[in-house]
Amino acid sequence: PTPSHLNLDCDTPRHRTPPTMAPLPPHYVQDDDQGYDSPTTAPTNNKMEVLQPLTRALVRHSSSIIRNLSKNTLTELVNKTTRSREDSFSTTEVPVTSENQIRPLQCAAQEYAWGRKGMNSTVARMKDAKDSSFQVDESTPYAELWLGTHPNGMSTVTVNNEKDENSSSTSMTLLEYVQSNPELHMGAQQKDLTFLFKVLSIEKVLSIQAHPDKTLAERLFLENPKLYKDPNHKPEMAIALSQQVRAMCGFRSIKEVTQHLHLYPEFATLVGTKVTQELCQCEEELQNSSNQGISTDQTKHVMKQMFESFLTKDSPTVQEQLDSLLTRLQSSGEESSLSTVERLMIQLSHQFPNDSGIMAPLFLNILELSQGEALFIGANEPHAYISGEILECMACSDNVVRAGLTPKPKDVSTLVNMCTYQSEQPPKVSYGTLSDTMTMRYEPPVQDFCVEMIIVPPNTSYELSDIASPSTILTLSGSANLQQYGGCGDSITTDDDSDEISSSSSSDDTMIANLAVSFGSAAFCSANTRTTIVTGPNEGVHLTRAFTNVYYKNPNDDE
Numbered sequence: 001p002t003p004s005h006l007n008l009d010c011d012t013p014r015h016r017t018p019p020t021m022a023p024l025p026p027h028y029v030q031d032d033d034q035g036y037d038s039p040t041t042a043p044t045n046n047k048m049e050v051l052q053p054l055t056r057a058l059v060r061h062s063s064s065i066i067r068n069l070s071k072n073t074l075t076e077l078v079n080k081t082t083r084s085r086e087d088s089f090s091t092t093e094v095p096v097t098s099e100n101q102i103r104p105l106q107c108a109a110q111e112y113a114w115g116r117k118g119m120n121s122t123v124a125r126m127k128d129a130k131d132s133s134f135q136v137d138e139s140t141p142y143a144e145l146w147l148g149t150h151p152n153g154m155s156t157v158t159v160n161n162e163k164d165e166n167s168s169s170t171s172m173t174l175l176e177y178v179q180s181n182p183e184l185h186m187g188a189q190q191k192d193l194t195f196l197f198k199v200l201s202i203e204k205v206l207s208i209q210a211h212p213d214k215t216l217a218e219r220l221f222l223e224n225p226k227l228y229k230d231p232n233h234k235p236e237m238a239i240a241l242s243q244q245v246r247a248m249c250g251f252r253s254i255k256e257v258t259q260h261l262h263l264y265p266e267f268a269t270l271v272g273t274k275v276t277q278e279l280c281q282c283e284e285e286l287q288n289s290s291n292q293g294i295s296t297d298q299t300k301h302v303m304k305q306m307f308e309s310f311l312t313k314d315s316p317t318v319q320e321q322l323d324s325l326l327t328r329l330q331s332s333g334e335e336s337s338l339s340t341v342e343r344l345m346i347q348l349s350h351q352f353p354n355d356s357g358i359m360a361p362l363f364l365n366i367l368e369l370s371q372g373e374a375l376f377i378g379a380n381e382p383h384a385y386i387s388g389e390i391l392e393c394m395a396c397s398d399n400v401v402r403a404g405l406t407p408k409p410k411d412v413s414t415l416v417n418m419c420t421y422q423s424e425q426p427p428k429v430s431y432g433t434l435s436d437t438m439t440m441r442y443e444p445p446v447q448d449f450c451v452e453m454i455i456v457p458p459n460t461s462y463e464l465s466d467i468a469s470p471s472t473i474l475t476l477s478g479s480a481n482l483q484q485y486g487g488c489g490d491s492i493t494t495d496d497d498s499d500e501i502s503s504s505s506s507s508d509d510t511m512i513a514n515l516a517v518s519f520g521s522a523a524f525c526s527a528n529t530r531t532t533i534v535t536g537p538n539e540g541v542h543l544t545r546a547f548t549n550v551y552y553k554n555p556n557d558d559e
Contacts, residue, residue: 093466094528096484098160100184101513102531105174105472105522106131108146108153113407114204115143121201122241122389126474126520141203147472147522147546148196149175152229152398155472157524174524178470187468187527195449197472197546198392199241204351206385207406208248208360210415211236213379217399220414227409228399235446236394237376238385239453239544240369241476245388248364250381251423254299257306258283260341260362266321267362272309278302300421306363308416310356311403318356322349325359340366344386348405357404360384365426372453375429376444380418393546395448438462443551450549456480456533457540466530469548473525478541479518481534485511517541 094100109127118138119125123145127134136142146153155174175192178185186193211234212220220228238245251257258279261268268276282302326349329342338346341361348358364382369375369390377383384405402408403415432442432453442451456462473482486509515523525531535541 092528093530094184095486096512096529098512099181100526100529101484102482102515102529103157103159103177103524104515105147105524106156106158106171107522108155109134109142110144110146110153111140112143113141114202114206115141116201116203116389117141123199123201126199129518129520130522142201144201145199146196147198147474148396149173149178149193150196150396150398151175155522155524177524185526186470193396193470194447194548195546196394196396197449197451197474198394199474200238200385200390200392202245202385202387202389205348205387205405207400207402207408208357208364208382208384208404209400209402209406210380210382210418211377211397212399212401212418216380216418217397220399220401227411230397230399232395232397232399233379234395234397234399235376235378235444235448236392237374237442237444237449237451238369239374239391239393239442239451240371240388241391242389243371245369245373245390246386247367247369247375247383248360248386249367249375249377249383250365250427251303251307251419251421252363252365253423253425254279254283254286254303257303257363257423264325264359264362266325267359269321270310270313270318270356270359271306272313275302275305275309279306299423303421303423304416304419307419307421308412310359310363311412311416313356319354322354322356322358352405355405357384360404367426367429369429372431372440373429374432374442375427377427378446380420381422381427382415382419391451391544393449393451395446441551443549445552447549447552450547450551452545454533454543454545455540456535456543458535459537460533460535460540462533464531464533464545466528467547467550468527469550470527471525471545471547473517473523473531473543473545475517475519475521476542476544477519478539479516479536480541480543482513482515482517482523483511483532483534484513484529485509485532486530517543
């Protein structure tokens with residue numbers, strides 16, 4: 001497609017793209033060396049209104065029950081996928097009726113200290129565009145928009161009253177909706193989504209953190225349910241929406257860490273003399289062996305010692321060494337003479353003074369993602385997003401183990417013991433793969449989730465594949481109608497000039513649903529239902545869709 005018609009409201013400038021994908025138009029420019037982006041003009045909201053105001057009657061279900069349901073759902077969906085897989089995934093389309101048609105979603109906006117403030121946040125602009133009861137405060141940081149069933153930020157669906165044509169539409173939680181008919185909505189006899197879809201607007205660095213694997217998550221939930229609120233793992237994938245997204249992820253190689261120990265004596269002091277010597281000896285042995293750069297048990301052990309020694313150093317020593325390091329860097333002359341690592345440490349010192357995590361760039365990889373690039377973060381890998389705006393999809397969990405750059409509770413011992421300490425190479429940053437001319441698919445190496453980016457040009461009808469998984473859809477720019485055909489029952493149409501949802505009778509070959517979408521519109525699709533994207537003559541649309549990874553194939557299956 002040629003998406004030059006798109007005017008993305010979510011910070012999507014021209015960027016480095018694979019040859020087969022046309023670049024999106026510039027909207028934001030980088031205005032400093034810290035990786036932040038600012039709008040070239042004041043953000044404008046698309047005034048198309050699809051949803052009527054919804055009440056926030058969010059039912060707080062038991063976290064343990066919900067997360068266990070999610071895990072059982074994943075098992076059932078993967079079993080169905082395995083049974084029906086040939087060269088690629090195939091499934092049986094089910095008729096669309098008024099019971100399983102596409103539904104508008106209202107999503108929860110989360111306010112965290114690291115988020116972008118006011119209308120500079122894509123999260124705030126999306127929420128403001130589709131919820132007339134939402135008022136943007138320019139001093140408030142709007143950090144995350146959640147699409148899913150997690151009780152900490154439950155989405156709600158709009159449902160018409162089929163028994164009373166004169167009554168207005170009502171809302172219910174997305175969890176209540178899928179549980180009302182699990183086989184129909186989920187494609188399985190289970191009652192929760194396996195994934196959680198988010199938009200993140202990042203102004204300040206997030207905490208140094210990792211997410212537990214399933215075994216550890218279950219133990220942490222049993223031991224400390226107030227801090228770890230569910231027993232599920234949380235692998236995640238980030239896809240860059242802004243021109244530049246910066247993150248720290250995974251441990252640097254032994255060689256890089258030892259180089260930084262020599263260059264920054266303050267870092268060596270926090271690590272300690274003994275561990276510093278062991279690191280240098282380990283690096284020397286690697287240089288003289290055929291295992292150069294490979295994370296052997298020896299390197300993992302010494303990296304764990306480094307991490308633990310660094311994080312457990314007493315506060316007075318941390319303060320003294322940070323003062324020495326920052327004074328030396330800031331008195332070195334022009335900022336342009338500083339390295340990327342040094343500029344980042346100064347940036348972090350402004351955001352979290354006196355935190356030892358300021359030195360994290362010395363042992364964690366620094367990554368930069370261009371728009372459309374993706375980063376997968378598996379369980380037990382340390383990371384911290386630094387700046388930018390992203391789509392984030394993950395297993396349906398909110399478990400975070402923190403150890404730095406945060407005012408929130410830290411669990412240093414757990415983080416030190418859980419990390420993999422893989423350091424042979426930086427985490428892979430890549431684009432998805434084109435499944436056709438309009439869809440880019442991002443398939444992580446886990447069963448829980450998969451993401452598609454869909455760009456449809458003007459005056460086009462494009463059919464989304466039906467999959468054996470429920471899905472959530474978010475409109476990133478432009479406008480279109482999401483249409484569904486077939487089945488029997490009442491049809492529902494929404495348009496941007498009215499908050500009302502109208503009903504009409506339908507036959508097997510008529511339109512069942514016709515949902516008008518624009519920037520910020522979110523929707524839920526039941527499993528095995530087919531949706532057609534129809535754009536108008538003057539404007540195309542850019543959508544993203546998340547669902548259970550029905551394309552996942554366990555590498556052990558071939559053994």
